[in-house]
Amino acid sequence: MARISLTPPRTVFNRLGSWYSRRTYGKVLEPGLAYGHNPRVLFSYARLEQRAAKWNALDAGLKHLAVMATASRINCSWCMDFGYWEGDKMGLAPEKAEKVPVWRESREAFTELELLVMEYAEAMTETEPTVTDELAAELVSRLGEAAFVELTAMVALENLRSRVNSAFGMTSQGFSESCRVPASR
Incomplete structure (x- = not known):
């Protein structure tokens, strides 16, 4: 059982993140829902993941x-x-x-x-x-x-x-x- 609610505020950014997650992974990633309680943290974390996905020096x-x-x-x-x-x-x-x-x-x-x-x-x-x-x-x-x-x-x-x-x-x-x-x- 998560220690934080997995129902963050239904902001435009959270709805967009949920849509992207469902489209990419087939379901909404629960960590994203938890991060959704703090839009600045979620946005910064999402950008980090997005950029890290482009790293390609390592097999x-x-x-x-x-x-x-x-x-x-x-x-x-x-x-x-x-x-x-x-x-x-x-x-x-x-x-x-x-x-x-x-x-x-x-x-x-x-x-x-x-x-x-x-x-x-x-x-x-x-x-x-x-x-x-x-x-x-x-x-x-x-x-x-x-x-x-x-x-x-x-x-x-x-x-x-x-x-x-x-x-x-x-x-x-x-x-x-x-x-x-x-x-x-």
Whole structure:
């Protein structure tokens, strides 16, 4: 149960945001409804997301694994649900997405670079970050500086998303259910 009402004032901006969300995702994103109680915060956050979606120095698959590893580390069920759905839309194998929360025990499912990216995402997400010089240097050498900056910014952005959604009390909105293969009869 959300800790904030998911019925914000019916302003033009909130109605437009709900329309866009339904059109893009098939339903209105509950975090957007919560943000809708403060139009300035909602507008600023929406612009940030809009601009971040255009970043392209980092491979989209690596970016997605970093986002999911971050959400998993924070234990944001809403973010994991949405991330699973996004991964499905990107073509990420569901078997791989399911292993992100336990990537350390499922190393064989990931490439060496994917493992490094998820390790970095977790290290950055710790309440006191535990990123080492060696880990950062390895990622810079493999990804290049522009992609490393983007990776760092995406993990920070997912920390914002996951921590806000967790504080709001957001839970799964059912996105991942649409990705599952129905059981055979």
